[in-house]
Amino acid sequence: MSSAATRRGFLVRVVAGVSTLALAGCNSVSQQPWIDPLLRSAEALTKRVQRLFGGSHALAQEFTKADIAPTFRANGTLDPGTAAYRNHVANGFKDWRITVTGLVEHPLSISLDQLRAMPSRTQITRHDCVEGWSCIGEWKGTQLQLILALAKPKEGARYVVARCADPMTDTDGDGVNDSDFYYESLDMVEATHPQTILAYELNGQPLPVANGAPVRIRAERQLGYKQPKYVMAIEVVDDYSKIAGGKGGYWEDQGYNWWGGI
Amino acid sequence: MAVANEPARTSTKRPIAIWAAIKEFLTYGANSDPDAPRHWFYRHRLFIRITHWSNAIVLCVMLMSGLQIFNAHSALYWGQGADFDHPILSLTAMQNDDGTLKGITQIGPWHFDTTGFLGASRVDGQWNVRGFPSWATIPGPQWLAMGRLWHFFFAWLFVTNGAIFAAFAFASGHFRRDLEPKASDFTRLPAEIVHHAKLQFPKGEAAKSYNGIQRLTYFTVIFILGPLVVLTGLTMSPTMDAAFPFLPWIFMGRQSARTIHFICAFSFLAFFIVHIVMVVLSGSWNNIRSMITGNYEIEGAPGGQHE
Numbered sequence: 001m002s003s004a005a006t007r008r009g010f011l012v013r014v015v016a017g018v019s020t021l022a023l024a025g026c027n028s029v030s031q032q033p034w035i036d037p038l039l040r041s042a043e044a045l046t047k048r049v050q051r052l053f054g055g056s057h058a059l060a061q062e063f064t065k066a067d068i069a070p071t072f073r074a075n076g077t078l079d080p081g082t083a084a085y086r087n088h089v090a091n092g093f094k095d096w097r098i099t100v101t102g103l104v105e106h107p108l109s110i111s112l113d114q115l116r117a118m119p120s121r122t123q124i125t126r127h128d129c130v131e132g133w134s135c136i137g138e139w140k141g142t143q144l145q146l147i148l149a150l151a152k153p154k155e156g157a158r159y160v161v162a163r164c165a166d167p168m169t170d171t172d173g174d175g176v177n178d179s180d181f182y183y184e185s186l187d188m189v190e191a192t193h194p195q196t197i198l199a200y201e202l203n204g205q206p207l208p209v210a211n212g213a214p215v216r217i218r219a220e221r222q223l224g225y226k227q228p229k230y231v232m233a234i235e236v237v238d239d240y241s242k243i244a245g246g247k248g249g250y251w252e253d254q255g256y257n258w259w260g261g262i
Numbered sequence: 263m264a265v266a267n268e269p270a271r272t273s274t275k276r277p278i279a280i281w282a283a284i285k286e287f288l289t290y291g292a293n294s295d296p297d298a299p300r301h302w303f304y305r306h307r308l309f310i311r312i313t314h315w316s317n318a319i320v321l322c323v324m325l326m327s328g329l330q331i332f333n334a335h336s337a338l339y340w341g342q343g344a345d346f347d348h349p350i351l352s353l354t355a356m357q358n359d360d361g362t363l364k365g366i367t368q369i370g371p372w373h374f375d376t377t378g379f380l381g382a383s384r385v386d387g388q389w390n391v392r393g394f395p396s397w398a399t400i401p402g403p404q405w406l407a408m409g410r411l412w413h414f415f416f417a418w419l420f421v422t423n424g425a426i427f428a429a430f431a432f433a434s435g436h437f438r439r440d441l442e443p444k445a446s447d448f449t450r451l452p453a454e455i456v457h458h459a460k461l462q463f464p465k466g467e468a469a470k471s472y473n474g475i476q477r478l479t480y481f482t483v484i485f486i487l488g489p490l491v492v493l494t495g496l497t498m499s500p501t502m503d504a505a506f507p508f509l510p511w512i513f514m515g516r517q518s519a520r521t522i523h524f525i526c527a528f529s530f531l532a533f534f535i536v537h538i539v540m541v542v543l544s545g546s547w548n549n550i551r552s553m554i555t556g557n558y559e560i561e562g563a564p565g566g567q568h569e
Contacts, residue, residue: 030400038415039408039411039412040415042411042414042417050502053502058504063342067343069343073344126342126500132334132498133517134342134517135343136342220500221500223500251407255407256410257411257414261500262498262501
């Protein structure tokens with residue numbers, strides 16, 4: 001065998017070996033316990049740099065009525081389906097209250113009428129889903145910063161956790177979800193951003209059930225999963241590690257980044 | 263006993279054999295006659311070699327994790343919002359009457375049956391509705407959260423590596439000498455395309471510098487495609503759009519930016535394939551070695567440096 005042929009044979013074996021290893025590696029390396037923390041280490045850097053440029057007050061782009069999508073796409077929970085929620089739908093959310101608790105000087109319990117009586121903000125914004133699609137809609141609601149100003153967060157308050165009415169897991173297998181209620185957390189910068197609102201209207205109509213009736217959070221510089229629907233309670237905390245899976249939100253507990261600005 | 267001895271025997275000899283083959287590969291000339299005189303030319307400096315191979319790895323991870331992210335919503339649109347009923351491109355699946363899946367690729371008004379590859383393919387033997395097949399994505403199974411972790415970690419490496427390359431390229435004169443397109447590159451382009459198509463590659467003195475096609479291609483890929491893929495990537499971030507409203511403005515919306523990002527990714531892939539074909543056709547040993555050790559052997563070049 002000539003030396004050129006030997007070299008060729010060697011290189012073919014190297015390429016074959018490397019590609020087999022790479023393919024096998026791609027499938028198993030994501031399962032390795034060290035890979036998740038390593039890859040996740042970029043998240044803090046991403047957040048810091050994005051905050052550096054975005055600051056606390058850069059506004060998300062607002063659009064005109066002509067840009068509004070004919071139907072606003074609903075995703076995730078389309079109907080919480082619990083008996084309690086069905087009762088609320090049946091009586092027009094008359095008894096729905098949003099509690100504000102935790103590290104606040106004045107805990108609150110707000111009815112929808114009280115919420116609607118507060119100064120409102122209307123914004124036509126683009127909703128960006130983590131899946132990749134976008135949809136433009138007009139939202140009306142109360143700025144979360146106004147609610148927080150009433151409740152007066154105490155020293156050390158770092159996050160605003162929203163607790164929701166939609167359960168994400170079906171434990172008894174009857175086809176209706178009954179546990180693992182959706183929750184999300186925003187830090188104070190995002191929670192007090194002028195475009196972060198407790199929205200109760202979409203495109204001039206009361207929020208439909210599929211889009212989070214009666215109230216959802218809009219945090220316009222974040223992806224959709226950071227904007228929880230069916231909001232029942234606001235909890236101001238210094239640390240979310242004791243809540244549910246400890247990662248700061250339902251999807252975070254499933255492995256998604258806490259920083260939802262990208 | 264003989265069987266039990268087998269692994270021990272190979273484990274001591276194989277590394278030596280492999281090392282000998284690597285050494286031979288790295289030192290042996292393109293000219294297969296070992297007695298022929300060799301003309302060596304130091305073609306690629308260390309920074310180019312390092313950033314080249316880091317980029318090769320990073321780009322593979324970016325492409326494959328990007329396809330994983332794309333699979334979470336395997337359709338492309340134009341504008342700010344998504345016109346769900348009229349995607350530019352979509353990879354979807356339909357159920358046949360017998361319950362099996364049919365993968366459909368839609369591009370504009372055209373529909374193609376791409377069962378087994380795009381739209382519907384097997385993951386560990388099971389048929390799945392998925393845009394790109396599992397062998398093309400990181401990780402293999404549908405796992406958006408992990409795909410995003412890979413993508414956003416390696417994005418930092420991609421940008422850092424690119425910035426290091428650009429800084430060295432400008433400082434060392436590599437950009438001015440080898441990458442910056444010259445007016446003559448455009449005038450000579452038709453003739454060079456003919457030469458390339460006939461697989462006639464520069465020899466001797468001419469092989470020491472990049473030809474016009476190389477300069478134009480490398481310039482376009484590194485200094486146009488590179489920034490474009492980064493900027494369209496950033497445009498998909500809602501926080502970046504709030505910080506830099508010109509981003510969605512120049513790309514005519516987040517969904518347009520996503521579509522351009524996708525086109526960039528496949529342009530990289532096309533470049534990658536053509537690049538490898540050209541490396542092989544114009545002398546794979548010599549080319550690959552020059553990107554590892556820096557040394558390139560000039561065939562029949564009296565002016566080549568003799569080492």
